[in-house]
Amino acid sequence: MIATLKAEDQSQLQLVEREAIDDEEDLFEAIDKLISQGINAGDVKKLQDAGIYTCNGLMMHTKKNLTGIKGLSEAKVDKICEAAEKIVNFGYITGSDALLRxxxxxxxxxxxxxxxxxxxxxxxxxxxxxxxxxxxxxxxxxxxxxxxxxxxxxxxxxxxxxxxxxxxxxxxxxxxxxxxxxxxxxxxxxxxxxxxxxxxxxxxxxxxxxxxxxxxxxxxxxxxxxxxxxxxxxxxxxxxxxxxxxxxxxxxxxxxxxxxxxxxxxxxxxxxxxxxxxxxxxxxxxxxxxxxxxxxxxxxxxxxxxxxxxxxxxxxxxxxxxxxxxxxxxxxxxxxxxxxxxxx
Missing domain, CATH: 3.40.50.300 (P-loop containing nucleotide triphosphate hydrolases)
Structure with a gap:
């Protein structure tokens, strides 16, 4: 059975702080980064309204799904996907890199x-x-x-x-x-x-x-x-x-x-x-x-x-x-x- 925590340790457990995971920020890229790649802020907002908040999450959707979002044409979706590919690597990696992940x-x-x-x-x-x-x-x-x-x-x-x-x-x-x-x-x-x-x-x-x-x-x-x-x-x-x-x-x-x-x-x-x-x-x-x-x-x-x-x-x-x-x-x-x- 896990030992009972000391009183002084409890403060770090009471509320999980955002700072605690600063070293994991690179696990996903926020969808806002598309703006720096020339994507309209309004289009980024449409993606967020559809429940897409990271570039990693965006790459997990088919283009057919993305064109189903109101206000996004096929041309816009192609441009958004190209921008996301520059931010997130969804191609091949080595077995050593996979082990690191x-x-x-x-x-x-x-x-x-x-x-x-x-x-x-x-x-x-x-x-x-x-x-x-x-x-x-x-x-x-x-x-x-x-x-x-x-x-x-x-x-x-x-x-x-x-x-x-x-x-x-x-x-x-x-x-x-x-x-x-x-x-x-x-x-x-x-x-x-x-x-x-x-x-x-x-x-x-x-x-x-x-x-x-x-x-x-x-x-x-x-x-x-x-x-x-x-x-x-x-x-x-x-x-x-x-x-x-x-x-x-x-x-x-x-x-x-x-x-x-x-x-x-x-x-x-x-x-x-x-x-x-x-x-x-x-x-x-x-x-x-x-x-x-x-x-x-x-x-x-x-x-x-x-x-x-x-x-x-x-x-x-x-x-x-x-x-x-x-x-x-x-x-x-x-x-x-x-x-x-x-x-x-």
């Missing part, structure tokens, strides 16, 4: 040492981590713990940043944040102030909330985006096989947006997922289940974690799929202070 990855502690070791240090920035499992398997509890641990300084295996929480199931509980903050020795009021929360009711609302995040993340140091859960509203708003193709297409667009946010602002994206019965799971599996969302969701997630119940308050996390982690399991426990190591 990976050094900007921050791993945020989960509160459990065993779970951190399983994940290679914690929940990664620049990646989407998906946790799926039945109800009461600990997915939302991990989300609440990460809301607090993300605000710890990096020397305490935190992210030294703010948190955005999109809730589609109505399971966010601020009182849980208070008790978890007390466990980490942090001021609950300041911790809650560093979390921005939104309740989504339709898949369109969910997507629009993601579009609005770019403005906030370009101005303040965010380190974590939580979507709990990613699939719930799509399962409600689209019914039957006739709408399945459209559902998967809309889901793919939203997941693409999550990937771009993770890479544009160096944030960790943690999303929870539901499970569905798998009749073809095999006769040797007593209760076959698989994650909802199909292949679209499977390919979008960088790291997939399968959660299941253990004995009592214990839970088991298994690495289901990851590009750099071995397939292994870790046991953790749900406590009043959030996720912690399991006690024998």
């Amino acid at each position: 990976r050094q900007s990855v921050i791993r945020i502690t989960t509160g459990s040492q065993a779970l951190d070791e399983l994940l290679g240090g914690g929940i990664e920035t620049l990646a989407i981590t998906e946790a799926f499992g039945e109800f009461r398997s600990g997915k939302t509890q991990l989300a609440h713990t990460l809301c607090v641990s993300t605000q710890l300084p990096t020397n305490m295996r935190g992210g030294n940043g703010k948190v955005a929480y999109i809730d589609t199931e109505g399971t966010f509980r601020p009182d849980r944040i208070v008790s978890i903050a007390e466990r980490f020795g942090m001021d609950p009021g300041a911790v809650l102030d560093n979390i921005i929360y939104a309740r989504a009711y339709t898949y369109e609302h969910q997507y629009n909330l993601l579009l609005g995040l770019a403005a906030k993340m370009s101005e303040e140091p965010f380190r974590l985006l939580i979507v709990d859960s990613v699939i719930a509203l799509f399962r409600v708003d689209f019914t039957g096989r006739g709408e399945l193709a459209e559902r998967q297409q809309k889901l793919a667009q939203m997941l693409s947006r999550l990937t771009k946010i993770a890479e544009e602002f160096n944030v960790a994206v943690y999303m929870t997922n539901q499970v569905i019965a798998d009749p073809g799971g095999g006769m040797f599996i007593s209760d076959p289940k698989k994650p909802a969302g199909g292949h679209v969701l499977a390919h979008a997630a960088t790291i997939r974690l399968m959660f299941r119940k253990g004995k009592g308050e214990q839970r088991v996390c298994k690495v289901f799929d990851a590009p750099n982690l071995p397939e292994a399991e870790a046991v953790f426990q749900i406590t009043p202070g959030g996720i912690a190591d399991a006690k024998d």
Whole structure:
């Protein structure tokens, strides 16, 4: 369990200051820099109104999408893209440069040492981590713990940043944040102030909330985006096989947006997922289940974690799929202070 902080250390944790990430300013280039390349300030404002606040984010849009912005012609879009290419290098880089870029990855502690070791240090920035499992398997509890641990300084295996929480199931509980903050020795009021929360009711609302995040993340140091859960509203708003193709297409667009946010602002994206019965799971599996969302969701997630119940308050996390982690399991426990190591 992480040691309680000394009183003098608390001042640096209470509010995450902008100065703390001055050394990371080069992670993204503000869209305002296009003005120095001869782009009209009015056109830059149109891009911002469409939710594009960085040159990196601009390069993640197709020209077809950009011409759909009111007031931007094809000629203007071509000129804007040329200017952005001069500011941001989106071409080839060497493997050595890619390794250097990976050094900007921050791993945020989960509160459990065993779970951190399983994940290679914690929940990664620049990646989407998906946790799926039945109800009461600990997915939302991990989300609440990460809301607090993300605000710890990096020397305490935190992210030294703010948190955005999109809730589609109505399971966010601020009182849980208070008790978890007390466990980490942090001021609950300041911790809650560093979390921005939104309740989504339709898949369109969910997507629009993601579009609005770019403005906030370009101005303040965010380190974590939580979507709990990613699939719930799509399962409600689209019914039957006739709408399945459209559902998967809309889901793919939203997941693409999550990937771009993770890479544009160096944030960790943690999303929870539901499970569905798998009749073809095999006769040797007593209760076959698989994650909802199909292949679209499977390919979008960088790291997939399968959660299941253990004995009592214990839970088991298994690495289901990851590009750099071995397939292994870790046991953790749900406590009043959030996720912690399991006690024998």
